[in-house]
Amino acid sequence: MLKKILFALYILVIVVMAAATFVEKFRGTEFVHASVYGSWWFVGLWAVLALLAVAYFVGRRVRRASVVLLHLSFAVILAGALLTHVTSWQGAVRLRVGETVSTYYENVSGGDVVERKLPFELRLESFDVKYHDGTRAEADYVSRFTITDGGATQRAEVSMNNVWKYRSVRFYQSSYDPDMRGSILALNSDPWGIPVTYAGYALLFLSLVWLLVDPKGAFRRLFKSDMMRRGVLSVMAVCAMSQAAGAANTLPRETADRLGRLNILYNDRVCPLQTFAVDFTKKLCGSARYGDYTPEQVLAGFIFYGDEWSAEPIIRVKNGPLRDALQLPGRCSVNTFFNQVMGGYILGPYLNEYYHGHNGKFHKQVADIDDRLMMVMELRRGTLLRVFPFTSGGKTTWYSPTENITDTLVDEAHRKYMQNVFSLIYGEVLASSYGNVDKILDKMLKYQQLNGGSSLPSAAQVKAERLYNAIPFATILFMVNLTLGVVLLIIGLVRLIRPVKTDEPDRPDKALLRAVPVVGGALLGLSLLALTACIALRWIVGGRVPMANGYETMLLMAWFVMVLALVAARRFRIALPFGFLMSGFFLLVSHINQMDPQITHIMPVLSSPLLSVHVSVIMMSFALLSLTFICGLTAIILRLVRGRNAVELDGQLDSLALLSRLLLYPALTLLGVGIFVGAIWANVSWGAYWSWDAKEVWGLITLMVYAVAAHAASVPFLRRSMGYHIFMTLAFLTLVMTYFGVNYFLGGMHSYA
Structure with a gap:
């Protein structure tokens, strides 16, 4: 009974968070924060879920240290979030050059703004907007001010991704007045919630890594399974507009x-x-x-x-x-x-x-x-x-x-x-x-x-940009990868339906089928090199890591998929068509009109070394999860094509489930680490490690949904290979919503990614 209640409550929390993101779209951020995220019943919902989870966990008498530490980290994170909710305060202070201010403004329930007293005085000495040379593209915003506390004074400077802390109050650059004579600083005081939450994130990071290297953990046990030793997966080898213009005058070429x-x-x-x-x-x-x-x-x-x-x-x-x-x-x-x-x-x-x-x-x-x-x-x-x-x-x-x-x-x-x-x-x-x-x-x-x-x-940037302009990398690669992916998948399905047997030495296509994995791997390697060149050229031209917008993150996602497919193909040849198909899909998405491939200066808030870590780790996680989706989709197609009673079908479904689970554990680890790094970055840039932005919420939902797949011992449906594949195929919808749904429908401060 406890497990059923816990499972129902877990689903309810996910549904409430998902619904809240849509409510925010139509009713506004202030409404949803007051009515949902900041409400007593939502906090209570999380508290009851945590208590029931602890009771269930203790009842199962789990003793493996890595597993205990992992679940303990979630309890610590929730405790930190509760401390932040109860003890912290946030606000904003508007400063004008030469004027002294001793109050700040705080948003309270219902969207009202209340003026409150500061324990010290602030005086803005200067405010500057820094631009990239020769342009009006903003590179940074810098506020220089003086803090007067009793008889003591202290000079301070705040800019994007550069926080100033005085006593328990942290100052962040938020906005500025159009006449450049005023600056708006965000204030945040959270002396208890942040250290506890950070401790929870650190425990989460350590426990996730520990789970991957623990010799007795579920992930390492997958490598020791009978299927891996017998090489069952080797049996599943898969070989791997222009308009006619008139004669209008122009300059010679x-x-x-x-x-x-x-x-x-x-x-x-x-x-x-x-x-x-x-x-x-x-x-x-x-x-x-x-x-x-x-x-x-x-x-x-x-x-x-x-x-x-x-x-x-x-x-x-x-x-x-x-x-x-x-x-x-x-x-x-x-x-x-x-x-x-x-x-x-x-x-x-x-x-x-x-x-x-x-x-x-x-x-x-x-x-x-x-x-x-x-x-x-x-x-x-x-x-x-x-x-x-x-x-x-x-x-x-x-x-x-x-x-x-x-x-x-x-x-x-x-x-x-x-x-x-x-x-x-x-x-x-x-x-x-x-x-x-x-x-x-x-x-x-x-x-x-x-x-x-x-x-x-x-000169190097000019050469790189001219070469980048001359070769439509994404257009060529999406067509090549999707075509090769479909071809290899068809060949693979044919081979799965009619496997090569040892008593068929003269089968005419036998040599061809053996050569396909080698050729497929070589072609995927060449595609990877081409995409690497594309990303490198954008890096040289932009003078920054190319991870700042939707187009660039799609390129990065495709790159990670191809790298992972090449690595996995050494043991699982079925990874080759997976790599071609998913990388081709991501490149196709980058090619559509909704994504702007223009190289621009990065927004000041993104000028942080944490950007490359946060984005690359999250994209690697998404790449791994996309491959689990292809595993599930392939399993469903096999079941539909070959029927329930086909010989060797169960072994093939089990093999696909094994590959999927091998991808799942590092994907969850990377997703957890990415969220942890993102929380630190958010705290440095916006003054709050968790703002219930739509992208954050759906990232959490994705983590919670995929985490269910790692609990097959508690969910009998997931112990069956076909049940597991159906779940992983449907779970991919949360990833699609996290990336595309938020970017192109829900919006929010993460919608540029």
Whole structure:
């Protein structure tokens, strides 16, 4: 009876947390924190669950130290969370330069804000926003203030990921006033909850690692199973748009390439103009190339042959209500949307409706097309071409040729050069004097090198970015990996249904089937090398670990899947198609429009060494769990194809379950460690180790759901291989929700990942 009550309560806690994330989406963060996460009944629910779990654990008389330590760590973590809930306080203080403040503001139940007294006084001395050289991309926020406590004073400095602690109060940079004369600091005092919770996390880390190395633990016992010794798994060896463009004029390819070698301030980052050309072309026609034209030629066409290219059917219009309502073809020109007979700009009335609250699919398509058209208009006006740097006093500013330069430090000679050089190029283009155009572009590059200061990318970064732009890694690899994965999986299923027998020495496909694992492993290795090169190039170009957004974490997930598949394939050949399929899936997801592959400066809050540890550990865990999903899916397919009474089916299902469990334990360990590191990072950056953000909640749900699979001794359903596979297949939905559901539906402060 105790086990049934405990199991029901465990499910209830998971359901409540999952439901709360959806309530937050529609009712707001303050409501759900007051009504759910901060309520007495939610705290009580966790307390009862913990007490029942302790009673059940003691009743089972578990003596293995690693298991005892693991469950003890959860009790300590919950105790720390309770102390934080009861004893801590949080608030915010608004400071203005030169003013003394002795109060702070605290949010209380119901969303009300209460002013409270500080035990000391604060005076803001200065506030600065630091930018990346030559851009307006924020690199850090720095507040310098003085703490006065009685007769003693102390100077303090707070920035992103740099906390200041005084007595039991910690100060965090939260926000700032638009006039740069004020700063908002977050305050947190939690002297008891944090050390207890951190102790619990440390115990969790030690116990999880201990479980993996414990000779008598469940994980090590899997390696000693009869199936591993008999090599049953070896029996399951699995061998392992472009639109036709017209003849619109543009620069010759060599000259356009020279144009692409110039630098430009784009997306708050100084980069080769080629990058802007690639993004410009992709945004217009959905591909990095248009017919036989390179991206640089497309860009040059709109700059120097604007009228011709405005008549070119380059703008891709997706199927949808806009295309149906206006009877538009799949490819339109810019001129299509400017029709005097229909009143000028034909999207104008619908765009006005969009800005007045009409946000259905039709109006969203209108806004998307309008965004692309305005980009063309701005390019033709020259406002997007911020290619002229000027450095004075160590500060670099980038200007466009049509910009009204108000900076008095820019002398007349530089002004005239910026304003006239494109007119000079245009004259040479009209005369088809492309040799002269080449010379002018070469001089422009030298001008940038002389005046760009420290804002210019290094030679290595330029080479890396041009190579990265030239090869569509994700597009190629997702097609290759998915294709090879499907082929290998089909071959594997055929072999499982009709295994090679020793009394069939002349079977014609026997040699081929034996060669497939070797070839498959080699191809997966080559794919891994290509993806490694892609990630390395992004690292060089961005000057940071590429783990800061959804696109980059998908690449990282695919990388981990391929590495793990290659390692596992030495013993389990079935890992090869798993590796191809899951890495191909993650690369496909990175390729879809919802993820932006542009390389940008990292947000200040992410400028922490804990970023790479947190993200890489979590992604490795997700990669392992995705492979358990493929194991489960393969088992279900085998059962459906071969039937319940097929010979050798039970052995194959058991083998897949063994492989899945071998992946499960390190996955749980990595997920627990990732959450632990994330909690430390959150405490350093936001002042709270756990904020009940949607991503945090679903990460916890994922850990709790997959942890059930490690308790087969208490859940009879999981002792049967088919039951285990069904559970692991369904459990994967929590991982999908954690990553994609939060990012693209629920939102939250983690939605950038």
